Amino acid sequence: MSNKENTPARNVARTHNSKADRSEIIYLGLDLGTSQSAIATSTGLKLNVASIVGWPKDFIAYNVVKRPIIFGDECIKYRTSLDISYPLEKGVIKYHGRSSDDQPESEREVKAPVELLKYLLGLVEKKDNQKLFAVVGAPARSTRADKRAVIDAAEGLVDSIMVVSEPFLVAYSLDLFGNTIIVDLGAGTLDICRMPGTIPEEVDQKTLYAAGNEIDNRFVELLKEKNPGIHINLSLARKIKEDYAFVGEGPEKIELDFYVDGRLTSIDVTDELREACSIVLPDIVSNVRELIITFDPEFMSSLARNIVLAGGGSGIKGLAPKIEASLSDDLGSVMVTVADDPLFRGALGGLKLAQDMTMKEWEQV
Numbered sequence: 001m002s003n004k005e006n007t008p009a010r011n012v013a014r015t016h017n018s019k020a021d022r023s024e025i026i027y028l029g030l031d032l033g034t035s036q037s038a039i040a041t042s043t044g045l046k047l048n049v050a051s052i053v054g055w056p057k058d059f060i061a062y063n064v065v066k067r068p069i070i071f072g073d074e075c076i077k078y079r080t081s082l083d084i085s086y087p088l089e090k091g092v093i094k095y096h097g098r099s100s101d102d103q104p105e106s107e108r109e110v111k112a113p114v115e116l117l118k119y120l121l122g123l124v125e126k127k128d129n130q131k132l133f134a135v136v137g138a139p140a141r142s143t144r145a146d147k148r149a150v151i152d153a154a155e156g157l158v159d160s161i162m163v164v165s166e167p168f169l170v171a172y173s174l175d176l177f178g179n180t181i182i183v184d185l186g187a188g189t190l191d192i193c194r195m196p197g198t199i200p201e202e203v204d205q206k207t208l209y210a211a212g213n214e215i216d217n218r219f220v221e222l223l224k225e226k227n228p229g230i231h232i233n234l235s236l237a238r239k240i241k242e243d244y245a246f247v248g249e250g251p252e253k254i255e256l257d258f259y260v261d262g263r264l265t266s267i268d269v270t271d272e273l274r275e276a277c278s279i280v281l282p283d284i285v286s287n288v289r290e291l292i293i294t295f296d297p298e299f300m301s302s303l304a305r306n307i308v309l310a311g312g313g314s315g316i317k318g319l320a321p322k323i324e325a326s327l328s329d330d331l332g333s334v335m336v337t338v339a340d341d342p343l344f345r346g347a348l349g350g351l352k353l354a355q356d357m358t359m360k361e362w363e364q365v
Contacts, residue, residue, distance in 0.1 A: 026126050028134040028158075029350025031166065032150065034088045034188030035212065035238075036312060037116075038347035041124055042355060048343055049120060050075065053112045054082035071119045076235065087112040090209055091139040091166070091189040092146040093153060113153045121157045131159040133362060135350035137166035140191040141207035160362055162354075167193030168200060169349030170310045174339060179302040181288055183323075183336075184346070185313025187212035190283055194291040194303070203294075206287045210280055212313050215241060219276035226272065229261035240269065246317035247277050277316050285326045292331060305335040314342040 027042040037051045054075035056062040061081035065074075075084055085108060087094055093113045126132055136150055147163040154161050167182040171193065176182070178197035183190070190211045194204040216237045223232050244254050254270045292303050304327065309320055320336040327334040339345050 024129060025131050025133050026124060027351055027354040028121075028124060028132060029137075029169070029347040029352070029354060030120065030134055031137045031169075031344075031346035031350070032088065032091075032117075033186050033312075034086070034091055036187070036343070037120060038344050039120060039123065040344060040347040040351040042351065043124070045124060046344060046347075047123060049073075049123075051086065051088050051116060052076070053085045053087060053108075053115050053119075054078065055085075055108060056081060057083055069115060071116065079235070083108070085109055085112040087116050089188060091186060091191075091207075092142055093149040113149070117153050117157055121154075132157075133160045133354055134158045134162070135169070135354045136161060136163050137169045137346040137350055138163050139189045139207045140165045140167050140193055140205035141202070164350065164353065165191075165193065165200070165205060166346045167191045167205065167310075168195075169347075169353065170308070170339065170345040171195045171349070172353055173345050173349030174308065176306070176308065179299050180306040180308060181291055181303060183284055183288065183307060183309050183314075184311040185211060185280060185284075185309065185316075186311045190280060190313075191311075192284070192287050192291065194295065196295070204291070206291070208283045208287065210283050212238075212241075214279060215245070215276050215313075218279055219272060222272035222276060223258075223267075223269065227258070227260055227265075227267055230267070231259040231262075241273070241277070242312075242315075244269075244273060245277050245315065247274060247281065248318040248322045250274055250318060277319075280313065280316075281319075281322060281326065284323055288323070289327060289330065292327075301332065304331045305333055307334070307336040308339050309336060310339040310342040310345040312343060314338045 029040045031038040033051055035051060037049050039045060039047045049072040052072060052075040054070050056065055064081045065078050070078065075082060121132065124132065138147055138150065150163050151161060167184045170182045170184055171177065171180060177195055180195040182193045182195065188211055190208040192206040193200055196204055216234050219237045219241060220232055220234060223230055240256065251270065253268055254273060255266055255268050257264055258267050288307060292300055295303050307323065320338055323336045324334045
């Protein structure tokens with residue numbers, strides 16, 4: 001088993017190398033995300049699955065769900081019957097030999113990443129004579145241990161695997177290799193990558209943690225501050241965000257029904273949702289600006305006009321024009337666009353990279 005770590009495109013760890021004819025191989029791109037995981041394969045499979053694992057709490061719960069373990073959106077559906085595990089945190093596997101103050105609550109928590117990967121890879125439905133070559137996306141500034149944890153969790157499930165910077169994969173899927181900045185806003189991380197016309201180095205990439213989950217937390221805090229006694233949790237806050245999220249000028253009113261002290265009440269959440277969604281803006285603006293002004297002066301203006309949003313957070317209405325407005329005062333002409341099919345960009349980039357690699361390159365993995 002080899003373990004290379006030199007550039008973001010080949011930025012780590014690969015395992016279970018095996019020679020095979022391309023006709024016997026299924027290529028897979030996997031965006032293993034904190035909240036959602038996306039898969040794209042050379043067989044045409046394209047799926048988005050909630051990154052959740054659940055076990056029935058007792059025999060009554062087992063009679064409800066009819067299985068010893070379930071995954072994805074079904075965990076949300078049956079969450080009152082389940083012990084729930086979110087195996088990923090800030091874009092990486094949650095438990096892999098960290099300090100004593102961050103220990104899993106149970107052995108199930110340790111096994112959850114393997115169970116999730118087993119489930120996701122099982123969706124591929126490969127035949128016995130086929131091999132699975134996978135490229136997995138990870139936060140731009142993931143540590144060696146973070147990447148190693150993905151490799152270990154996939155042990156025995158794939159024939160060869162490579163862990164690659166997620167924003168690099170977004171750029172790769174769009175053939176954007178030069179003078180472009182990728183802003184990948186997920187649930188656990190905000191990844192920003194400058195594509196300088198070659199494989200990006202560490203100085204070209206940023207990983208920050210004021211991302212989708214922090215929006216959810218802030219939204220809950222704001223609603224509770226304004227409406228004492230409101231019945232709200234992160235799951236409900238996330239659903240509202242996914243349906244209505246915006247920054248800047250938005251709808252005149254977003255009015256929804258909640259229980260407050262046990263009584264159904266109509267509440268205007270417009271201002272709270274705007275404020276919560278806006279917490280990602282300072283980090284995006286300041287870090288994109290830094291990547292632009294530290295670039296080659298002859299190409300700074302080109303970079304400023306090629307900023308691409310991807311990830312679940314790219315669906316926040318008004319985010320692109322708000323970033324443009326915040327940067328243009330200092331930098332002049334700025335253009336921010338949202339990638340097509342933004343939820344699958346990382347997975348599609350992983351698939352494209354896996355297919356573009358020659359057999360000789362895979363044999364060297």
